[in-house]
Amino acid sequence: MQAGVVSYGAYVPRYRITPTEIGKVWGVDGASMGASLNVQRKSVPSPDEDTITISTEALRVALLRGKIDPQEIGALYIGSESHPYAVKPSATVVAQAVGATPGLTAADFEFACKAGTAAIQTCLGLVGAEMVRYGVAIGSDTSQGAPGDALEYSASAGGAAFVIGREQVIARVLHTLSYTTDTPDFWRREGQRYPSHSGRFTGEPAFFRHVTECAKRIMDRAGTTPKSYAHVVFHQPNGKFPARVGKQLGFTDEQMRYGLVTPFIGNTYSGAALIGLANVLDHARAGERVLMVGYGSGAGSDAFDFDITDAIESYSRSAGALVESFLTGGVEIPYAVYAKFRGKIHLGGS
């Protein structure tokens, strides 16, 4: 397969809150909670930010870096579980906001946390079949955990956009495959404000089984081993699960160094693995190989075997914010401001 990533961009909102601050409100040792999840801070969107605004900012960076004419985009898909509308696509707003309309197809994807990687696979198909010159795949979320729930300590906001094409490819996709089953580990019913989950069931039968099987299958197909890869990225609902599954598969901390971003910004859901991939691409060099294995509850994994090309040496990373700046920057806010920003305070009147 000659198609791959032509350009990319990431965006994470400015505000942060710590598990310690959240724990204070609920009488919980937040520091211990954060340590057990391996989450130091999580990002918080402003009241005027949502999946659409985050996606737009990330894609604008990708277009600037790649010097891509938005009118050449033939498909645009946004994977998220927090689309602002139940009916009306996020993708049309983003397409209009970057100047890509009207000559493109656009749609919203939903598959818990892996809708963004599913969008990449769809774009690879369209680009590979030469139906479009560029396809855009975005993973973006502003998900929430119910107040006091374990998810509240990690659920954050952010996203990343990837332009998929055949020319000037900086990360060629050598292989991609998926592993999908019906596993009810995490869900949100229509009309419900917060998601529900099945506690420990989200671990072994869900995240670990799917990620492990998918990773093994793609390495079998590619004829590779963990040693073949300079970098590896896993879906990261917290900082603990990806580190553990990486070790179980035989990857080292050094291989996971750039791909693990959740400890610093929290779980950005559909954006999580993709922001990790963006951070890897911020640091990757020509000739390196990268493995990414996403995961979405419900459940499924998408795996990608990337080869970093010589084109990355002349790619304008500095035309947009590096992921590192989001991991270290930001402003910490107290829980009261967080509650206001996330719509947990109800105003009087109608």
Next chain:
Amino acid sequence: MSIARFWRETPRRYNLGGCRCTVCTTVYFPPRVVCPTCTTHRQSLGKMEPFQLSGEGTVISYTVIHDPAEGFEMLVPYALTLVKTVEGPVLTAEVVDIDPHEVRIGLKVHATFRKLREEGKAGVIHYGYKFAPAVEVDGAPRPLPLPSPAGEPRAAGRATA
């Protein structure tokens, strides 16, 4: 604001789509049909071309809102500013991602894409431009100039008076 009216204004709200007089190169935002700068307005008829602002500008005046209009309650306090863009037009817009009390005349800003307001819980959500500091604040990266369509370089425009 009606859905139809906001929809008509989408190009300018999403992408700072203004226009430029090809006779005298003055840039306008929002776009105009004729150029009031040209000595005779008739001279510019049919010669106004679309022009996308870069989103770069400077705060030339501001106020901090504590008593908001309906629909903006969750944003208070916020800074409402006049931004003079590098192309010339002056825009009224909120400056975000900064403590509103730190906004100053002379602050360099860039356009960013945000939710402007919601028509209640069940209505349409309106999006458009706001501005954010062009300099790094608290280590957070700042927004960039808007991407312009390839093959359409932003020709310099003469600033409006």
